[in-house]
Amino acid sequence: MSPIPPRIRFPFSQPKANAVLTYLLWKLGGRWNYMALLKLAFFADRYHVRKYARPVSFDEYFAMKLGPVPSNLLNTITLQDFLGKEFSIVEGHDVRLNDPTKANFEELSESDVEALDFALAHFAGVGEKNEFDLADLTHAYPEWDQYKERFKVNPNGREEIDYADFLLNANPDHIVFKQLAFSDPFPPLSKREREDVLEEMREYASQLA
Template sequence: MSHLKLIKLMYLADRLSMERYDAPMSDDAQYSMKNGPILSNTLNLLRGITRDEVWSDLISPVDHNQVQLNRDFDWDELDELSRGELVILDEVFARFGRMKRWELVNYTHTLPEWVDPGASCIPIDAAVTFQALGSSEELARDKSATLAARRRLGQKLSEMS
């Protein structure tokens, strides 16, 4: 699969999780880039900028813009994912999996939270995404603040370990 397609599918899964559960699945930083929204740490894993043993055990490095599974795996190995998250992954793939990478880029360019950053990148404001998903402006700000607090707590906890 194209790494561009994979990053778009993963972003769309995070977005659907935000719609259903008020939080993205990956808790990764979301950015607008010229080819649409991305998950920052995930893109760094795909590009080999960041290394992770679990990721590299399952996903190949990008080769000619393509990635593949390094090995077969059992779904039970993905015990970090809840049943609801697995359902989201299935739904996103059922809806968008047949699209080609540039079709996904074009689709994600229609999402209200994506802003054309030119040659740069711009953080996506979670409040804008929540509003696009149907929350009022006030509720979207509250949900966004809760996410930011959760991320700060996660960072503090990881610093302690």
């Protein structure tokens, strides 16, 4: 029996997380629901992993009741000790960029911005109408869908998500897509493409370890 390969992990960068949060808020008018921001970060990471073999955020992902969650970015938002002075929490559930004129994106590469713009273009409209619809939409993707039976039994707790799962293709006929009248914007990857990206991602992650 072949050994199970270790999960792919990247060294988290707080300045990079702040830049991701800053860019999203800057593009969204300076204030947005924090749960919806986490989902946009997930979709940006999914795009970047599939196209460039690394995430934007370098975060650690967990499946939770309301979808995939970048855990360090969640802590950045919800724990006051981590939230930078450029942000503030409004009404308990929104994050505000205090001074958009001082927005700093130096930590973001050109491809990072490409991935964030992809997430904004395809998913922000869903979150703007209803942040819970955006959370539900993440349930159509294999990263979370593989754990759906577990959350039916116990909605509490979390399950770690491997970055390798970001390479799996969503079922275009998934019930959530139909319920939300949404078409998956991610181009499907062939088995060979997934294998090639996975090999490149493992090599890149090992160089950073």
